[in-house]
Amino acid sequence: MKxxxxxxRLRLPAWAGRNFRxxxxxxxxxxxxxxxxxxxxxxxxxxxxxSATDVGLVAAAxxxxxxxxxxxxxxxxDRLPRQRVMAVANLANASSQALFxxxxxTRHATLWEMAALxxxxxxxxxxxxxxxxxxxxxxxxxxxxxxxxxLYRLATNAATVGGxxxxxxLVAAFGAGWVLAIDAAGFAxxxxxxxxxxxxxxxxGSASGGMLDELRAGWRVVAxxxxxxxxxxxxxxxxxxxxxxxxxxxPLVSRERLGGAGPWGLALAAAGVGTxxxxxxxxxxxxxxxxxxxxxxxxxxxxxxxxxxxxxxxxALAAVMFVGGVAIEVFAVNWMLALHQEIPEDxxxxxxxxxxxxxxxxxxxxxxxxxxAASAFGRPGALWGSAGLIVLLTLAVLLLPDVRRMExxxxxxxxxxxxxxxVAGPAL
Numbered sequence: 001m002k003x004x005x006x007x008x009r010l011r012l013p014a015w016a017g018r019n020f021r022x023x024x025x026x027x028x029x030x031x032x033x034x035x036x037x038x039x040x041x042x043x044x045x046x047x048x049x050x051s052a053t054d055v056g057l058v059a060a061a062x063x064x065x066x067x068x069x070x071x072x073x074x075x076x077x078d079r080l081p082r083q084r085v086m087a088v089a090n091l092a093n094a095s096s097q098a099l100f101x102x103x104x105x106t107r108h109a110t111l112w113e114m115a116a117l118x119x120x121x122x123x124x125x126x127x128x129x130x131x132x133x134x135x136x137x138x139x140x141x142x143x144x145x146x147x148x149x150x151l152y153r154l155a156t157n158a159a160t161v162g163g164x165x166x167x168x169x170l171v172a173a174f175g176a177g178w179v180l181a182i183d184a185a186g187f188a189x190x191x192x193x194x195x196x197x198x199x200x201x202x203x204x205g206s207a208s209g210g211m212l213d214e215l216r217a218g219w220r221v222v223a224x225x226x227x228x229x230x231x232x233x234x235x236x237x238x239x240x241x242x243x244x245x246x247x248x249x250x251p252l253v254s255r256e257r258l259g260g261a262g263p264w265g266l267a268l269a270a271a272g273v274g275t276x277x278x279x280x281x282x283x284x285x286x287x288x289x290x291x292x293x294x295x296x297x298x299x300x301x302x303x304x305x306x307x308x309x310x311x312x313x314x315x316a317l318a319a320v321m322f323v324g325g326v327a328i329e330v331f332a333v334n335w336m337l338a339l340h341q342e343i344p345e346d347x348x349x350x351x352x353x354x355x356x357x358x359x360x361x362x363x364x365x366x367x368x369x370x371x372x373a374a375s376a377f378g379r380p381g382a383l384w385g386s387a388g389l390i391v392l393l394t395l396a397v398l399l400l401p402d403v404r405r406m407e408x409x410x411x412x413x414x415x416x417x418x419x420x421x422x423v424a425g426p427a428l
Contacts, residue, residue, distance in 0.1 A: 019139040019197045020148065023083075024155045026193040029186045030090070031159030032166075037097065039167045039268065040179035042251040043261055044104050045114060047176060052252055053371030054111055059247040060367035061115040063360055065122035070130070070360075074218065074353020075211045077131035078346065083197040086135070089128035090194060094187035096120035097180050105177035126356075133352035137340055138199045147283050149336050153329060154279035158272070168265015218350030221343065227291060227402035228342075228351075231335070232358035234397045238301060239359050240366030241386035245305045248370040249383060253308045263314040267304075270318035274325020281326070282333040291406045294334030298394045300327035302387035309383035341409060 016024075045055045077085050100117040103109035140148040167179050222228055246268075254264035287293040300323050307320040343351050373382040397403055 015140055015148070016151070017139070019199055020136075020152075022193050022197050023135065023139055024152055026090075026190040027152065027156045028159045029193070030190045031156045032163035032182075032186060034163065034183060034186075037167065037180055037183035039251070039261060039265055040171050040176035040183075041100075041114070041118065042247060043171050044100075044109065044176035044180070045111070046251065046255065048109055048111070048114075050111060051371060052248055052374060053368075055251065056244070056248045056367040056370040058111070058115045058118050059243070060364040061119040062122035062125075063243070063367060064364040065119040066126045066129075067357060067361055067364065069123050069126035070357040071215055071350075071353045072211075073127035074130035074350045074356075075214050076127060077349035077353075078214065081199070082131035082135045082138070082349065083194050083199060085131040086128050087191045087195040089124040089131075090187045090191035092124035093121050094184050094191065096124070097184035097187060101177050101180035101184055104175070104180060129356050130349040130352040133336075133339070133348060133355075135197075135199070136336075137345075139197070145340060146286055146333070146337060149333050150279045150283040153332060154276055154283070158276045162269070163272075166265075168261045168263075168268070171261045171265070214350060215353075218347055218354055221347055221351055222354045225342070225402075226400055227338075227406060228355070229358070230397050230400045230403065231291075231295070232355055234298075234393045235359040236362045237393050238298065238390050240362040241305070241389050242301055243363050244366045244370035244373075245308065245383065245386055247367060249308055249374070249379060250304070253311065253379070257311050258314050258317070263317070266314060267317045267321045271304075271321035271325040274322035274327075275329040276325075277322075278326040278329025279333065282330060286408060287334065288407050289405065290334040290408050291338050291403045292398075294331040294338070295394060295397055295403055297327040297330035297334075299391060300324045302390040305383045305387040305390070309380040309387070337408070338406060342406075 041058065042055050045058050050058075073085075096117045100109070100114065103113055103117075136148055136152050137145055170179050170182075222232070250264050250267070251261070254260065254267075258264070303320045303324050304317070307317045312320070339348070339351070339355075370382070373385075377385065
């Protein structure tokens with residue numbers, strides 16, 4: 001009996017059917033590769049003789065391409081099957097990362113080539129992200145929305161834990177090229193898994209208007225929803241500041257003061273452990289005022305900038321990143337639930353496109369200016385400024401009544417029951 005119970009605890013919940021398992025599995029695969037590739041891209045630039053400004057410019061190229069294409073990506077994801085959009089985006093990522101890896105391994109990578117290939121990845125993400133925002137609920141019964149979001153993110157964050165630690169170790173031992181190659185292979189595998197997802201109702205081909213009309217419909221929803229545009233504006237700055245910390249200042253401080261890529265990989269792994277713990281927490285905790293709780297979870301995002309400004313030991317930096325990981329996961333799950341509770345399903349990807357666009361609009365500028373800001377104000381000054389902006393903008397969002405007062409509504413089981421073949425899921 002004990003053995004049967006142990007096996008049962010390792011299995012996915014009964015509501016997690018084939019489509020959900022494929023979605024989670026693909027996210028796990030890409031999570032492992034991406035967490036290591038984030039470190040590898042920064043150190044590829046550094047190892048080629050690039051400066052802090054060069055690291056920022058390469059990171060900014062990815063975000064700029066995503067910003068330019070996000071609205072188109074959201075409209076496409078509301079017209080076509082979302083899983084197909086995600087699979088094609090994964091193939092584009094696989095191709096760009098594979099070429100990036102070849103150039104780094106053969107020592108032929110130039111700054112403009114690294115920036116261009118990173119931009120291809122950002123363009124693919126512009127189509128992937130709005131589609132992903134609407135797909136999770138299409139693979140499960142709506143009454144299981146909260147646990148599904150949490151389990152989906154738990155699997156992704158668990159991959160981040162191992163991927164960041166492994167990526168940092170591999171970069172330190174073998175160089176950035178091999179980590180980029182692993183990421184390319186992971187994207188190819190994930191593309192095949194997402195292409196196998198069968199969710200007929202995810203297609204949005206019935207939209208009658210042109211793309212501009214559809215984008216206007218999404219914009220009207222965003223403009224009329226104060227909590228939505230308020231938090232999107234908040235994250236336009238918060239993401240820029242945190243992106244500069246994670247993509248530019250963190251690797252540089254780690255290299256110069258903490259001993260190289262390994263400690264920064266450990267810190268990112270600790271953040272991954274934190275997000276995994278946060279997702280596990282949100283599988284059981286269902287706060288009534290979900291946006292209030294979620295927004296309070298943004299405040300600890302300022303802590304990594306403070307820790308790097310103070311140049312704390314590697315173990316303390318890892319602890320801070322863990323706390324930040326738990327807190328931001330509390331925000332992420334509650335934000336996704338708020339969107340799915342308040343936004344019509346047929347507008348979800350378009351609204352998600354505006355969400356992503358606003359949230360990352362300033363990130364290219366922040367990344368490009370990270371190096372000059374450190375030169376002008378000193379790296380500690382730039383880090384303290386980043387932390388201060390994160391805190392001030394988060395407190396400002398709490399002044400919006402809907403952020404403080406929105407309450408979770410019970411979700412009826414209004415979709416067809418989970419297929420019988422989903423009752424006994426495989427081991428996770």
